[in-house]
Amino acid sequence: MTKFTLRFSNFAILAFIALSAISLQAQQSDLSVEKIMQDPKWMGTFPSRIQWGIESENIYLQYNLENDPDDSLYKINLSNQSKIVKVPQKEQDKMIPRYGDYNNKKTEMLFTENGKLFLYNISKAYKTELIDLGERIVDPQFMANESKISFVLNNNAFIYDLDKGTISKLTNINSGKKREGRDEKLSDKNQWIQDENLDLLEVVNERKEKSEASKTYRESVAPKEDYAFYAGDKQISGLSISPNGKYVSFNLIKRERGENTDVPNYVDQSGYTKDLPARSKVGDDKTEVELALYNIEKDTVFMVSTAELEGIKDLPDYVKDYPDKEWEEKVREVITSPAYFSENGEKAIVSIRSKDNKDRWIAQLDLENGSLTTIDRQRDEAWIAGPGLGWSFGGGTIGWLPDNKHIYFQSEATGYSHLYLLNVDNGDKKDLTPGEYEVFDPELSNNKKYWYLTTSEEGPDVRHFYKMPVMGGKMEKLTNMTGNNQVYLSPDEKYMAIYYSFSNKPWELYLKKTGKAEAKQLTSGQSEAFASYDWRTPELIKFEAEDGAMVPARLYTPSEETKNDAAVVFVHGAGYLQNVHQWWSSYFREYMFHNLLTDLGYTVIDIDYRGSAGYGRDWRTGIYRHMGGKDLSDQVDGVKYLVENHGINPEKIGIYGGSYGGFITLMAMFNEPDTFAAGAALRSVTDWAHYNHGYTANILNEPVNDPIAYRRSSPIYFAEGLEGDLLIAHGMVDVNVHFQDVVRLSQRLIELGKDNWEMAVYPVEDHGFVEPSSWTDEYSRILKLFNESLLEK
Numbered sequence: 001m002t003k004f005t006l007r008f009s010n011f012a013i014l015a016f017i018a019l020s021a022i023s024l025q026a027q028q029s030d031l032s033v034e035k036i037m038q039d040p041k042w043m044g045t046f047p048s049r050i051q052w053g054i055e056s057e058n059i060y061l062q063y064n065l066e067n068d069p070d071d072s073l074y075k076i077n078l079s080n081q082s083k084i085v086k087v088p089q090k091e092q093d094k095m096i097p098r099y100g101d102y103n104n105k106k107t108e109m110l111f112t113e114n115g116k117l118f119l120y121n122i123s124k125a126y127k128t129e130l131i132d133l134g135e136r137i138v139d140p141q142f143m144a145n146e147s148k149i150s151f152v153l154n155n156n157a158f159i160y161d162l163d164k165g166t167i168s169k170l171t172n173i174n175s176g177k178k179r180e181g182r183d184e185k186l187s188d189k190n191q192w193i194q195d196e197n198l199d200l201l202e203v204v205n206e207r208k209e210k211s212e213a214s215k216t217y218r219e220s221v222a223p224k225e226d227y228a229f230y231a232g233d234k235q236i237s238g239l240s241i242s243p244n245g246k247y248v249s250f251n252l253i254k255r256e257r258g259e260n261t262d263v264p265n266y267v268d269q270s271g272y273t274k275d276l277p278a279r280s281k282v283g284d285d286k287t288e289v290e291l292a293l294y295n296i297e298k299d300t301v302f303m304v305s306t307a308e309l310e311g312i313k314d315l316p317d318y319v320k321d322y323p324d325k326e327w328e329e330k331v332r333e334v335i336t337s338p339a340y341f342s343e344n345g346e347k348a349i350v351s352i353r354s355k356d357n358k359d360r361w362i363a364q365l366d367l368e369n370g371s372l373t374t375i376d377r378q379r380d381e382a383w384i385a386g387p388g389l390g391w392s393f394g395g396g397t398i399g400w401l402p403d404n405k406h407i408y409f410q411s412e413a414t415g416y417s418h419l420y421l422l423n424v425d426n427g428d429k430k431d432l433t434p435g436e437y438e439v440f441d442p443e444l445s446n447n448k449k450y451w452y453l454t455t456s457e458e459g460p461d462v463r464h465f466y467k468m469p470v471m472g473g474k475m476e477k478l479t480n481m482t483g484n485n486q487v488y489l490s491p492d493e494k495y496m497a498i499y500y501s502f503s504n505k506p507w508e509l510y511l512k513k514t515g516k517a518e519a520k521q522l523t524s525g526q527s528e529a530f531a532s533y534d535w536r537t538p539e540l541i542k543f544e545a546e547d548g549a550m551v552p553a554r555l556y557t558p559s560e561e562t563k564n565d566a567a568v569v570f571v572h573g574a575g576y577l578q579n580v581h582q583w584w585s586s587y588f589r590e591y592m593f594h595n596l597l598t599d600l601g602y603t604v605i606d607i608d609y610r611g612s613a614g615y616g617r618d619w620r621t622g623i624y625r626h627m628g629g630k631d632l633s634d635q636v637d638g639v640k641y642l643v644e645n646h647g648i649n650p651e652k653i654g655i656y657g658g659s660y661g662g663f664i665t666l667m668a669m670f671n672e673p674d675t676f677a678a679g680a681a682l683r684s685v686t687d688w689a690h691y692n693h694g695y696t697a698n699i700l701n702e703p704v705n706d707p708i709a710y711r712r713s714s715p716i717y718f719a720e721g722l723e724g725d726l727l728i729a730h731g732m733v734d735v736n737v738h739f740q741d742v743v744r745l746s747q748r749l750i751e752l753g754k755d756n757w758e759m760a761v762y763p764v765e766d767h768g769f770v771e772p773s774s775w776t777d778e779y780s781r782i783l784k785l786f787n788e789s790l791l792e793k
Contacts, residue, residue, distance in 0.1 A: 028599070028600075029595075029596050029599030029600060030532075030533055030599075031533065031592065031595060031596040031599060032596070033593070033596070033776055033779045033780045033783055034776055034780075036589060036592035036593060036596065036779075037589060037772055037775035037776040037779055038772045038776070039772050040588075041064075042527060042529060042530065043506065043526065043527060043530040043588075044506070044525040044526040044527035044530055044531075045063060045064040045065065045071075045525040046506050046507050046508065046523070046525045047061040047062065047063050047499070047507065047508065047509045047523050047525070048061065048062045048063075048071065048507075049061065049062040050486075050488050050497050050499050050509065051098045051488065052098060052488060052489075052490045052491055052497065053075070053095070053096075053098070054096045054097075054098055054109065054120065054122060054491055055122060055125060055491075056078075056490040056491045056492040056494065056495065057077060057078055057079075058075045058076065058077050058078070059075065059076045059078075059488075059497045059509070059511070059522070060073060060074070060075050060087070061073075061074055061075075061076070061509060061523075062074070063084065063523070063525075065084060065086070066086070072086055072087075073086070073087045073092055074086050074087060075087050076509075076511075076522055078495070078511075081511060081520065081522060084522070084523065096109075096111070096120050096127060097111045097113070098491075099111075100112075100120075100140070101140060101141045101142055102142075103142050103146050104142075104146065106122070106446050106491070106492075107121065107122055107123060108120065108121055108122065109122065110140040110141070110142065110149060111140070112136075112137050112138065112140060115132075115133075115134075115135060115136035115137055116129055116130075116131065116132045116137065117129070117130045117131040117132075117137045117140055117149075117151060117160070118130060119162075122491075130149075130160065130162075131151075131160060131167070133153060135153055135154060136153070137151050137152070137153055138151065138152045138153070139151060139152045139239075141241065141243070142243075143159070143241075143243050143244070143245060143345075144243040144244050144343065144344055144345055147161065147162045147163050148160065148161055148162065148245070149162065150170075150241040150243075150245065152239050152241070155173055155175070155236040155239060155250075156169060156170070156171045156172070156173050156239075157169075157170040157171045157239060157241045157248045157294075158170060159245055170241070170245065170248060170294075170296055171229070171248050171294050171296075172226055172227060172228040172229065173228075173229050173231065173236060173239075173250070173294070174228055174229065174230050174231065175230075175231050175236065176230060176231070176232065177230055177232055178228065178230045226299070227299040227300055227301075229292070229294070229301045231252055233254065234252040234253055234254045234288075234290075235252070235253045235254070235255070236250055236251070236252065236253075237250065237251045237252075237253050238250060238251040238337070238338035239338070240338040240339050240340075240341065241341075242339075242341040242345035242348070242367075243341060243342075243343055243344065243345040244344060244345030244346065245296065245345070246295070246296050246297060246345060246367070247293060247294065247295060247296060247339075247341070247345070247348070247367050248293075248294040248296065249291060249292065249293050249294070249338050249339035249348070249365075250291075250292050250294070250338065251289055251290065251291055251292070251336060251337075251338060252289070252290040252291075252292055253287065253288070253289050254287070254288040254289075255286075255287050256286035256287070256288075257280055257284065257286070258280035258281065258283070258284020258285070258286065259280055259281075259284065260277055260278055260279065260280050261278050261279070261280065261281065261690075261738055261740065262275035262276065262277065262278060263275065263276040263278045263733055263734070263735050263738055263739065264276075264732075265732075265733050266732060266763055267763045267764055276733060276735055278735040278738060279692045279735070279736075280692075280693070281689065281690055281691070281692070281693070282688070282689060282690075282691055282692060282693045282696040282697055282700075282702065282703060283689075283693065283697070283702045283703055283704060284693055285355070285693040285694075285697070287335075288333070289334070289335045289336055290303060290304070290336070291303075291304040291336040291338075291339070291350060292304065293339065293365065293367065293370045295367070295368070295370075302369060302370025303370065304336070304350070304365065304370045304371075304372060305370075305371070305372070306331075306334050306336065306352060306372065307331045308371075308372065309334075309352065309361050309363065309372065309374055309377075310361070310374045310377050311359065311377065311379065312331050312332055312334075312354075312359075313329045313330060313331060313332065314329075314332075314358070314359075314379075315327050315329060316356060316358055316381060316701070317381045318381075318625060318701065318706055318709075321706075321708055322706075322708075332354045332355065332356060332359075333354070333355040333356075334352050334353060334354050334355060335352070335353045335354075335355060336350055336351075336352050337350055337351040337352070337390075337398075338350075339365055340398060340399060340400065340407075341400075342400045342404040342405075343400060343402055343404055344404050346367070346404065347364065347367070347400075347404060347405075347424065348364070348365040348367060349362055349363065349364055349365060349375070349398070349400075349407055349424070350362070350363050350365050350372065351390065351396070351398055351409075352372075353384065353390075356697075356701070357383040357384055357697065357698045358379060358380060358381065358383065358384070359377065359378070359379050359380075359384065360377070360378045360384045360389065360411075361374055361376070361377050361378075362374075362375055362376040362377075362398070362407070362409060362422075363375060364424055375407075375422060375424055375427065376409070376411070376420075376422060376429065378411050378412065378413055380412070380617070380621070381624075382620075382621035382624035382699075383621065383624070383698040383699065384412075385412075385576070385620060385698065386410075386412045386416075386417040386438070386617060386620060387410065387417040387438050387439060387440050388409075388410030388417055388419075388439065388440070388441075388442070389410060389411075389412065389417065396409070396410060397409055397410040397419070397441075397442060398410075399444075401421070401444075401448065401470065402448045405423055405424055405425050406421050406422065406423055406424070407421070407422050407424060408420065408421055408422075408442075409422070410439065410442075412616075412617045413431075414431065414434070415436075415616050415617045415618060416435070416436055416437060416438050416616040416617065417438045417439055417616075417617075418431050418432070418433045418434065418435075418438075418439055419431075419432045419433045419439050419442050419451070419453065420432065421471065421472070430471075430472060432451070432468065432471075432472040433453075433455065433468075433472075433475075435457060436616065437455055437456045437457045437460070438455065438456050438460075438614065438616065439453055439454070439455050440453070440454040440455065440456075440463070441453065441454055444470065445467075445470075445493060446492075446493055448470065449469070449470050450467050450468060450469060450470055451466075451467070451468045451469075451470060452465065452466070452467055452487075452489060453465070453466055453468065453475075454466070454485075454486075454487070455475075456614065457475075460552070460578070460580075460581070460614045460615055461540055461552075461580065461581045461582045462482060462483060462484070462581070462582055462583075463483075463484045463485055463486070463583070464477055464478075464479045464480075464485055465477075465478045465479045465485050465487040465496070465498075466478060467514075478496065478512075478514060478515070479496075479498060479512075479519070480519070481498075481500055481502075481510070481519060482502065482582055483500060483501055483502040483503070483505075483582050483583040484500065484501055484581070484582070484583030484584075485498050485499075485500055486498070486499040486500070487499075489514070493514055494513065494514055495511060495512070495513055495514060496511070496512045496513070496514050497509060497510070497511060498510040498511070498512055498519055500519070501583045501584035502537075502582060502583060502584065503537045503538060503581075503582050503583065503584070503585075504535040504536060504537050504584075505535075505584060506525070506526065506584045506588070507584055508521060508522075508523045508524060508525065509521075509522045509523040510522060533595075535591075535592075535595060536556060536594075536595055536598065538554040538555055538556050538594075538606070539554070539555045539556075539557070540552065540553075540554060540555075540580060540582070541553050541554075541555050541641075543637060543638060543640075543641035544637070544641075545630075545633065545634055545637045546633055546637055547630070549610075551607060551608070551609065551610075551634050551637065551638065552580040552607075552608045552615070553580055553605050553606060553607045553608065553638060554579070554580050554605070554606040554607075555603075555604070555605055555606075556594050556595070556597070556598040556602075556603065556604040556605075556606075557598070557603055557646065558598045558599070558600075558601045558602065558603060562599065562600070562601040563601050563603070563647075564600070564601030564602060564652075564791060565647060565648055565649040565652055566601070566602050566603070566648070566649065566652035566653070566654070566786070566790040566791060567602060567603040567604070567605065567639065567642050567646075567648045567652065567653050567654070568594075568597055568602050568603075568604050568605075568653075568654045568655070568656065568786060569604075569605055569606075569607070569635050569638060569639065569653065569654070569655040569656075569668075569676075570590060570594065570604060570605070570606040570607075570655075570656060570657060570661070571607070571609070571635065571655065571656070571657030571660070571661035571662075571664040571665060572587060572606065572608075572612070572657065572660075572661055573657060573658050573659035573660045573661045573662075574659065574660055575611050575612075575623070575627075575631075575660045575695075575699075576611060576612065576613045576620060577612060577613055578608055578612055578613040578614035578615075579606055579608060579612075580606065580607070580608040580612075580614075581614070589775065589779075593779055593782075594606070596783075597783075597786075602786070603642060603646055603648055605638050605639075605641075605642060607634055607635060607638050609630070609631040609632075609634035609635060609664075610622030610623055610629075610630040610631045610634055611623040611627075611630075611631050623699060624699060625699070625700060625701070625706065625708070625709040625713075626709065626712055626713055627663070627688065627699060627700065627713040628663070628664065628667035628671070628712070628713050628715070629712075629713075631664060632664055632667050632668060632671065632672065635655065635664065635668055635672075636668075636672055636675050639653050639675055639676075650675075651677060652677065652790045652791070653675060653676050653677055653790070654676065654677065654678040654679065654680075654785070654786045654789065654790050655668050655669070655676045655678075655679045655680075656679060656680035656681070656682065656782055657680075657681070657682065658682035658683050658684070659682070659683050659684065659685070659736075659737060659767065660685070661682070661684075662681040662682045662683055662684025662685070662737075663681075663684045663685040663686070663715060665679045665680065665681040665682075665684065666679070666681045666684055666686060666715035666726075666745075667715050667718065669681070669721075669722055669723075669724055669726050670715055670718035670719055670720075670721040670722055671718050671721055673721055673722065673723035673724055676724055677724045677725065677789055677790060678724050678725040678726070678727075678785050678786060678789035678790060679724065679725075679726055679727070680726075680727040680729065680781070680782045680785055681726065681727070681728050681729070682729045682730070682778065683729070683730050683731060683734060683736075683737050683767055684715075684728070684730070684737065684741065684742065685715075685737050685741060686714065686715050686716045686741040686742060686744060686745040687710075687714045687715075687716045687741060687744065687745075688700055688710050688713050688714050689703045689710050689714065690738070690740065690741060690744075691737065692736075700713060715745070716744060716745050716748055719745065719748045719749055719752055719754070720752050722749070722752075722754050722756065722757065723756070724756070724789070725756050725757070725785060725788075725789040726756065726757040726758075727757070727758055727759075727760065727781055727782065727785050728742050728745070728746070728757065728758070728759040728760070729759070729760040729761075729762070729778050729781065730742045730759070730760075730761060730762070731761075731762045731764075731765030731766055731767065731769065731774075732761055732762060732763045732764075732765070733763070733764065733765065733766050734765070734766050734767045735766060735767070736766070736767035737767060739761075742759065746759060760777070760778065760781055762774045762777075762778070
C-alpha cells in the first residue's frame, strides 16, 4: 500500500521509535489472531439441534464429550439430569421421529420411515407398520374422521382406512401430456390428396365410413373413463388433502432458470480447472406458479385465477422516477401457497405473494369453483418481509383455529410483525400482540387453548418465551434469563428445554418446568483455555443519526492505560440480520477479534444499521432503493459519536466487514474518504446487478426496471473516490458472491490508477471460510492494515 512519507530529524526518528516500542509493549493481549481463528473446537463443546423424545422423557442434542472428529447424538434423561449419554447407533435406528402428525388427543402419531407408513402409540411406546407400497409415502395426516389417514404417493392423494385396512386413490394426476389418438390433422396438401383418393376409389371410401361408424359405436357403449389431469411441462408440488377427503390442492411450477455464472475451481482434486455451477443474476427469475384445486366429487380440476385479487394491477411508486417509460397496468405475476384447509375440510385459504414483492394477500378459496376472495392484503411499497411472513412457496405463520372460522397469521401492518386472528365469516381482524416489538414462531398448545410464542417485548436485545390465551389477552412470561431463550417444549408441554446464551457466554442447554420454576443448566462446555480469558460484555448504546433516528450499537472500550485513540467500525453481513443484542453472536470469531483489538487499545463499534433485523418494518426497509445510503450514513454517524464522546482521533478510523459488511466497507472507502482512513472489504458485493434475484430484487427491484437504484447502490461506480488504504479479501470458489465481483472492481481500480489497495485471494474458500489457515491469514492482514494505517501514520 502507499504510505505517507514524512521527514524526521535523526533525533525525532529515534524518539518516535522509542515511543512506539513503549506503546506497543503496553498494549498486550492474552489473545492472538492465531489463537482465536483456530478450529473452533478450542473453545469447547456446545450443544446444538435440540429435540425431545416423543415420550417427553429424553432431551436429545448434538454434542461432543469424547473429542470425536464431529458431534454425535447424546441424550439427557429427565430422571438423571446430570448425566449426558452418547446414543448408540442401534438405539438411534430405533428412535421414533419427533415430528409427525398427531391425533387430537395426542395419543398417536403418524410418521414415515424409509418410505413406509407407521402409526406410533405414545402411551404404549409401540409402533405399527401400516403400509409398505414399495415407493415413498409422504405427508401422512389424520383426517377429520381419525379412522382414516391421507397420504401422498407419486404426486397423487390416497386415503387409508384404519378399520378396513383398505387404500383408495383420490386423484389421477399425471406428469407430461395426455397421449392423443392416432387421428392427426393433415396438412392442406395431404388432405387434398386423401379427399381425391376417396372420391376416385369407392371401396376405399366405404371401408373408411364403416371404420368411423364402428369407432363411434364403441365410444358410445364404452364405460366412461376416470378424469385424469396432466401437468404438461410443469412440476407438481405442495399437494394438500382436505381433512374431509373432498378436495386436493397442488401447485404447478414451471422453472426457467436464467444464464448461470460458472465459478472456476482452480484447485480441484483432479488437477484440472473445473467449473462449479452457480446461480444466475438478478432479473433472471422466470419461475411460474399456478394453484390447482381438485374437486373429488365433481372429478375435475379448477385452475385458480388470481386476476381478480384486490390491487393486482397496481404499479409500484418508484415508476414516477421514470416518466419517459410507458408503464402498463397489467395483472402481476404471483407465487401461491398450497391451500390451507380448515379442520373440518369445508373451508380453505391461500397465501399469495406478488413476484414484485409489494403485496401479500390472504384469500379464501371457494371449494366449489376455485375462485378467490381477498380477506387480507398487506401492501408495502418497499418489500414484504419480516418474522413469520414466509418466503418462496410457503405462507409463513398461517393456519386455522379449531372453530373452523378463525384463521391466524403474522403481518407487519402496524410496522412490527404481530400475530393476528381473522374471522373469515365476518372479516373481523384482531392484533393479538400489539406494541412496538416483534413476534417469533407462535404455535398452538396441544389443547388449542393457548399460544406459545417468543417476542422482543422487553427490548430488541433480548428474547423471551410466553404463553397467551388463544383469543388474546395477558401474556405469561415463561423464561427469565437475560439474553436469548430458544425454547423447545416437551411433547406433553410439561417441560421446556432452553437453548440459552448471553453476550459473552456461548449457547448452553437448560431445563425448566413450564411455569414459574427456575431453569437448571444441563451442559457446561467451555474449555479451560476459553474460560480463562475474561470475555467482555459489550456495552449496548444508541446514538443519534443525521435524520434523528436512534441507532443501536455494541461498544467495546479499552482501558485508559491502553487506549490508542483509534477506532474500528465493524459492519455485520446479511443486511437483514441483528448483531446488537445480549446473546452469543453468530459472528463469534469477530467478537473474539474485537476483544483482541480492545486489548490493543482500539475502540470498536458494531452497529445495527438501517436494514438490520429486530427493529420493525421502517428499520428493515430503510435501505430500499439505496443500499449504501442510510446504512452507510449510520456508520458515519457512529464515528461522529465516538469522536465526540470517546475522544477518538477522527483521522484514525478503520472499517471492516464481510459480505454485506464488505459492500458497506467499499461504499465507505469510496464515498466517505474523509471519515475512514482504512478498510477491509471481505467477500464483498461490488455490483448489485451481479448478485442473486431473491435477495436483491426485494430491495432494488430489477435492474431493467429500476436502474437508478442499482447505479447509486453499487460500489464499482464510486471507485474513483478511494483515498485511504483498502484491503480486499475474497474466496475464489465463492458461489454466493462470485469472485468475479472483485475481479471487475480490481480492473476498475487499475484503470483509475489507484495504488493504495491490495487483494488477498483464498483459492479453496467459498463464501463462508472453513479453513483455520484462511481465517488466520485474513484477520492477520486486517490487523496489520489497522496497525499500519491507523497507528503508524
